[in-house]
Amino acid sequence: MVTYIVRRLVTAAFILLGASFLVYLLTALSGDPLEELRTSSAPNRQALMDARINLLDLDTPAPLRYFKWLGGAAQCLVPFGNACNLGKNIAGQPITEALGFALVQTLTLVTGATILAILIGISLGIVTALRQYSALDYGVTFMAFLFFSLPIFWVAVLLKEFGAIGFNDFLRNPEIPPVVALGIGAVLGIVGAVVVGGAVRRRLIVGGSVFAAVSLILFYFSLTQWFRNPGLGPVIIAIMGVGIAFGITILVSGLKNRKALQSSLIVVGIGVVAYFAVQPLLNDATGLMIFLLAIATILVGVAVGYFMGGYDRGQSMRAAGLTAFLVGFLVVVDKFMQAWPSYFNNSRVRGRPIATIGAGTPNIQGDFWIMSTDTLTHLVLPTIALILVSLASYTRFTRSSMLEIMNMDYIRTARAKGLSERSVIMGHAFRNALIPIATIVAFDIGALIGGAVITETVFSVRGMGFLFIDGLLHTDPNPVMGVFLCVAITAMVFNLIADLAYSALDPRVRIKA
Amino acid sequence: MSQPTQEEELLAQQALAEAAATHASSEVTSGLSQGQIVRKRFFGHTGALIGLAVFAVIFLLAFTSVGAFGIPGWWKYNHVDVSPLVNDGAPTSSFWPLAWGEHPFGQDRIGLDLFAMTMRGAQQSITVMVLIGAIAGAVGAIVGGLAGYFRGWVEAILMRLTDVIIIIPLLLLAAVVGQIANRRDEGSWLTGFAANNGVVILGIFLGFVSWVGLARLVRGEFLTLREREFVDAARISGASNARIIFKHILPNAVGVLIVNVTLTMSAAILLETALSYLGLGVKAPDTSLGLLVAQNQEAFATRPWLFWFPGLFIILICLSINFIGDGLRDAFDPRQKKFKAKTAIETTRHSSTTAPVADASKGS
Numbered sequence: 001m002v003t004y005i006v007r008r009l010v011t012a013a014f015i016l017l018g019a020s021f022l023v024y025l026l027t028a029l030s031g032d033p034l035e036e037l038r039t040s041s042a043p044n045r046q047a048l049m050d051a052r053i054n055l056l057d058l059d060t061p062a063p064l065r066y067f068k069w070l071g072g073a074a075q076c077l078v079p080f081g082n083a084c085n086l087g088k089n090i091a092g093q094p095i096t097e098a099l100g101f102a103l104v105q106t107l108t109l110v111t112g113a114t115i116l117a118i119l120i121g122i123s124l125g126i127v128t129a130l131r132q133y134s135a136l137d138y139g140v141t142f143m144a145f146l147f148f149s150l151p152i153f154w155v156a157v158l159l160k161e162f163g164a165i166g167f168n169d170f171l172r173n174p175e176i177p178p179v180v181a182l183g184i185g186a187v188l189g190i191v192g193a194v195v196v197g198g199a200v201r202r203r204l205i206v207g208g209s210v211f212a213a214v215s216l217i218l219f220y221f222s223l224t225q226w227f228r229n230p231g232l233g234p235v236i237i238a239i240m241g242v243g244i245a246f247g248i249t250i251l252v253s254g255l256k257n258r259k260a261l262q263s264s265l266i267v268v269g270i271g272v273v274a275y276f277a278v279q280p281l282l283n284d285a286t287g288l289m290i291f292l293l294a295i296a297t298i299l300v301g302v303a304v305g306y307f308m309g310g311y312d313r314g315q316s317m318r319a320a321g322l323t324a325f326l327v328g329f330l331v332v333v334d335k336f337m338q339a340w341p342s343y344f345n346n347s348r349v350r351g352r353p354i355a356t357i358g359a360g361t362p363n364i365q366g367d368f369w370i371m372s373t374d375t376l377t378h379l380v381l382p383t384i385a386l387i388l389v390s391l392a393s394y395t396r397f398t399r400s401s402m403l404e405i406m407n408m409d410y411i412r413t414a415r416a417k418g419l420s421e422r423s424v425i426m427g428h429a430f431r432n433a434l435i436p437i438a439t440i441v442a443f444d445i446g447a448l449i450g451g452a453v454i455t456e457t458v459f460s461v462r463g464m465g466f467l468f469i470d471g472l473l474h475t476d477p478n479p480v481m482g483v484f485l486c487v488a489i490t491a492m493v494f495n496l497i498a499d500l501a502y503s504a505l506d507p508r509v510r511i512k513a
Numbered sequence: 514m515s516q517p518t519q520e521e522e523l524l525a526q527q528a529l530a531e532a533a534a535t536h537a538s539s540e541v542t543s544g545l546s547q548g549q550i551v552r553k554r555f556f557g558h559t560g561a562l563i564g565l566a567v568f569a570v571i572f573l574l575a576f577t578s579v580g581a582f583g584i585p586g587w588w589k590y591n592h593v594d595v596s597p598l599v600n601d602g603a604p605t606s607s608f609w610p611l612a613w614g615e616h617p618f619g620q621d622r623i624g625l626d627l628f629a630m631t632m633r634g635a636q637q638s639i640t641v642m643v644l645i646g647a648i649a650g651a652v653g654a655i656v657g658g659l660a661g662y663f664r665g666w667v668e669a670i671l672m673r674l675t676d677v678i679i680i681i682p683l684l685l686l687a688a689v690v691g692q693i694a695n696r697r698d699e700g701s702w703l704t705g706f707a708a709n710n711g712v713v714i715l716g717i718f719l720g721f722v723s724w725v726g727l728a729r730l731v732r733g734e735f736l737t738l739r740e741r742e743f744v745d746a747a748r749i750s751g752a753s754n755a756r757i758i759f760k761h762i763l764p765n766a767v768g769v770l771i772v773n774v775t776l777t778m779s780a781a782i783l784l785e786t787a788l789s790y791l792g793l794g795v796k797a798p799d800t801s802l803g804l805l806v807a808q809n810q811e812a813f814a815t816r817p818w819l820f821w822f823p824g825l826f827i828i829l830i831c832l833s834i835n836f837i838g839d840g841l842r843d844a845f846d847p848r849q850k851k852f853k854a855k856t857a858i859e860t861t862r863h864s865s866t867t868a869p870v871a872d873a874s875k876g877s
Contacts, residue, residue, distance in 0.1 A: 014673075015673065015676045015677050016680070018673070018677040019680050019681055022677060022678075026689045026690065027689055030690075030692035031692055031693075145832060145839070146832060148779075149783075151783055151786050151787065151790075151806070151824065151828070152787075153787065153790045153803070153806060153807070153810075154820075154827065154828075157806070157810045157813060157820065161814075447682060453685070453688075454787050469791060469793075472689060472692055473792070473793075480689075487682055487685070488680045488681065
């Protein structure tokens with residue numbers, strides 16, 4: 001095992017050397033860094049050219065320059081040496097500094113989108129696999145193909161037009177005409193009827209109730225101008241919390257396990273009480289505090305599950321912990337909604353909250369909630385775009401993996417010995433279907449850092465992709481190499497993790513050391 | 514070898530499962546050659562047929578309307594002709610009454626005909642796509658085939674080369690070679706040829722960086738096939754290496770190759786349009802679908818048609834290629850049936866004894 005890892009790492013180092021040499025030469029070959037200066041008419045043209053030749057060391061041939069660069073980069077390997085030198089970009093900024101900034105930007109952009117895409121994609125894949133050859137399956141399959149074929153820059157422009165400009169115009173006077181409300185209700189009702197499956201009668205009941213509920217809620221929102229002054233309040237949180245408690249319990253343990261259901265419901269009760277208790281605390285929140293509160297919430301949930309016990313203590317703990325987390329999430333959402341009007345009327349935002357470009361409103365000031373809302377409103381559109389284009393592969397992959405598992409003999413055995421369909425699917429099928437998905441997820445996380453070049457360009461986020469493209473357009477190898485190093489190293493590490501995880505999860509696959 | 518060995522194992526399992534399933538379904542299709550079976554399955558796949566038809570229409574429309582290879586087309590404008598604005602550039606085509614009009618897709622601000630530009634762009638995108646598919650397929654087959662058949666140091670060298678290229682994210686690598694392909698300064702050895710055939714150069718360069726995934730898949734196929742009995746039999750009866758490769762192994766590996774070349778091509782369309790959008794692919798005065806979207810995205814509020822039509826064509830081309838690829842995969846791989854529920858349930862029951870196998874084509 002250790003030999004295997006060491007050998008993989010040594011090979012990886014050599015591959016990295018080869019690839020970095022290749023990228024350096026290709027970048028240096030790709031154009032003329034002095035081109036814009038050659039055509040300029042500035043009086044000090046020659047001095048500018050000399051300065052740039054000096055800065056980029058253009059008198060040295062590219063292969064030799066690579067080894068100079070390598071010498072600087074090798075110092076990054078010395079721990080705590082602080083001598084890391086990846087060169088400077090064309091503006092004279094050290095690459096290490098630029099990379100640090102870009103990495104933060106890229107990670108804020110892609111993390112949420114990837115997590116959501118994985119969650120939604122896997123759930124859709126499982127549902128379609130369970131309803132193979134149904135209308136839902138065909139619909140989702142077609143959508144997957146469509147999303148797979150969407151150019152992200154095209155989606156992004158559409159989102160900017162309708163998601164930002166259109167929605168902001170709507171917010172100016174948030175009234176939903178009754179026809180539109182009924183239309184949205186009807187569409188969601190049809191979706192509900194297709195999703196729920198089963199007999200026609202069941203579908204009609206579900207579709208009809210979704211239609212009625214959605215239309216009524218929209219009428220209510222329109223009447224109360226809810227989109228201007230959104231909020232949940234303790235009553236709604238309690239109602240939604242009970243719904244969550246039942247949903248989570250059905251998934252985790254089944255309603256038969258009364259103790260699990262009771263612990264989830266107790267957690268919802270605690271959550272509603274805590275809603276009032278934490279309001280003053282949340283007023284001067286920080287990111288760290290929210291994080292600690294989230295952990296505390298989960299711990300409270302798990303503790304409640306532990307003390308309720310039941311015939312399967314683990315199930316109660318899991319159900320209560322998950323419910324606690326989701327109820328806590330609702331409380332935070334409510335707090336964001338309370339901050340919404342003041343964000344909306346902020347002098348920098350001026351009533352147009354959904355932003356089309358950038359990672360934050362320039363010069364905006366306010367407390368934690370205002371600043372976080374600002375980040376979120378800037379993240380909404382790129383996140384939707386990224387989810388749309390990466391959803392398809394997860395859905396397809398989970399579906400085929402799940403179908404394969406559902407045909408296995410041990411699934412038939414599990415059914416034959418009388419297990420409930422829930423525990424067959426969640427306990428036997430889903431867990432095993434996750435094994436191949438785990439490797440895909442590891443690969444994708446490894447590719448995350450360099451993966452959003454186009455999205456960053458469209459939404460003007462100055463992340464890794466921007467750094468790369470900008471360096472390339474100026475024929476400046478240093479930023480290109482910096483981005484490449486980060487991307488390649490994470491990709492290799494995560495490939496290794498994927499391989500190790502696979503053999504750990506599936507004992508049939510052995511690593512030959 | 515320090516390759517992830519699980520990959521080999523998975524591929525081996527997959528090949529075995531495939532063989533088992535082919536065996537199982539051969540009862541239904543007895544008396545037909547493999548090509549006939551594949552053709553029959555492919556033409557039974559509705560999605561693939563629709564995809565094929567849509568792609569054929571777009572292909573003919575794009576290459577005959579504005580002309581290609583120096584042959585003039587039947588459309589009255591080309592992508593650089595400026596004509597007076599009709600109806601302020603709005604599209605003149607309509608469904609009811611069905612009419613084509615002077616500028617069916619409208620015009621841009623200075624009076625260029627959008628239909629001609631879109632057709633030219635589709636031509637360019639299809640050219641790049643086909644070039645990428647052909648070159649990546651050929652290089653991938655050669656590299657993967659040699660590595661998988663000869664093993665030893667040939668494999669070591671070729672696979673390390675593949676590893677070197679595969680860790681550079683494709684979009685980043687493509688951006689670099691796209692920039693090289695567009696280099697137009699004096700003294701460059703490409704300049705003379707590239708001035709007339711910019712998009713061809715781009716396609717060739719992109720083809721030479723897109724083959725790595727294919728090479729790995731083909732190598733996996735060769736690794737399993739070379740251990741089969743019929744290859745041993747051929748070797749014992751004195752067949753040369755070339756004969757074994759071309760007569761015995763390649764025909765059996767061609768399914769994997771064709772399916773994945775198709776999928777590479779659908780990714781290639783998006784790659785080319787994305788590069789052109791970023792300004793690293795096809796450049797003005799020539800045009801491409803991605804470039805059209807990039808040039809016209811600011812005009813969305815005033816002239817939305819400039820944005821809709823090029824995007825629509827990107828999606829149509831990519832979607833049709835994806836459906837064709839899906840049909841081909843179903844035709845070549847009997848384990849994954851997605852059409853005709855009844856027969857599919859039959860076959861999945863046959864192949865239900867196989868181990869869970871990661872979809873090796875996912876990465877392409």
